[in-house]
Amino acid sequence: MSAALSVAVVGAGAMGANHARTLAGMEGVELGYIVDADLTRAKTLAETYGAQALGSIGELPSGVDGAVIATTSVTHAVLGQALLSRGIPCLIEKPLAVTREECVLLIEAADKAGVPVAVGHVERFNPAIRKAAELLKDQTILMMEARRLNPGSARILDTDVIIDLMVHDLDVIQFLAVADPTALSAHGIARNKPGVADHASALLDFDGKVMATVTASRMTQTRIRELLIQTASGLLAVNYLTQEVRASRALIDGSDANGSDLALEPVMVVQGQSLATELAVFCAAIRKGRAEAAGVTPREALRSLRSVWEIQRQLAETWA
Known part of the structure; x- marks a missing residue:
């Protein structure tokens, strides 16, 4: 070589x-x-x-x-x-x-x-996600909520919003949860082509221990890429686009969780090209x-695709 x-x-x-x-x-x-x-x-x-x-x-x-x-x-x-x-x-x-x-x-x-x-x-390599994973080490995750909203694009014509956009958040959520969902329910809207979702939401249950909601859309007027993670110690918020992370003080320095302190503080993230x-x-x-x-790895990618296919299956049954 x-x-x-x-x-x-x-x-x-x-x-x-x-x-x-x-x-x-x-x-x-x-x-x-x-x-x-x-x-x-x-x-x-x-x-x-x-x-x-x-x-x-x-x-x-x-x-x-x-x-x-x-x-x-x-x-x-x-x-x-x-x-x-x-x-x-x-x-x-x-x-x-x-x-x-x-x-x-x-x-x-x-x-x-x-x-x-x-x-x-590529979102696994987003500096904000890498920082979030670092802060979440040894934390008990209770809930995650992801939103990935986009204006419509003439560039993507052969796939639905689930495999086009939502797959990113499904991958990140399953990576952070270190598990596959044990139950899943989904709803969606097909706006431009029958049977092809342009807006979809899914609720993922990880054995009753972690819940996650994921929404992806190609019907909005602006781009949003956000992830909220609630742990037993506090809340963490990620903005994929700006690579910003905000978190409860307990997640930043390990101090005792204080239920009355709801403010999220900025976390230092070294910006970079994912x-x-x-x-x-x-x-x-x-x-x-x-x-x-x-x-x-391909095997990791297959894990998130299993969730993609289940969402697509449920939507197809709804629209049949």
Whole structure:
């Protein structure tokens, strides 16, 4: 492996462009290739960063050190399996795949390849979530409430709001709860296309010990990304967009909880680019050859997708 990692970005759309821009600015990484079935689009993005444009992953040379799959969700399984069969480490944008069967095939391919494979649940690398996880260590979580609201977007046409947006919060909540929900109920609205939710809410029960509510929408006029976490010691509030964390004094310094003190105090958070951190972790795993250190694993991604599919199933039954 060369001193500079040669990484390819598969998909020259909006998310692929984000990955390309970030990789091009990373020390010790060479953005070698942009791959897209639309070669004209691939060339436009490749020229921006001095990379080579290719029309298919079959044209990637054997010397490529890693690849980011940032194509439409329905293509993840086929592309991921093809790259992994060649032993190429992959960071697959969320969702891992769109069906349980495809996820299992990708997990099996990753196990067989034995190379680093990560899934792009970028909020795990948000400095505010990392600080929240640090403050919540050894705390008893009682309740979580997440809101992820967005204006409508013509860019996302092939997926519903659950797998497009809500999956981020389902992943974070299950990560912080260190468990999978034992019960789940959901409601939703399909505004633009029958059977495709544009607004959805879900209530998750973790064995009666932790409750979580999650709302995601593509019907609002502004962007909101918030997470509230109530513990036995106090309350913690996260703003994903501003990377701000506020918390009860007991969570900050371990002092005795005081029910009469309801004020939340700002917590020091070192600001950073979540995507850059995610890619840095992935690239470090490639250098070290450690598959388990690549980031959010395919098996972890499958856990949150199980909740996604259950929500989708319940909504489909409601609308049938």
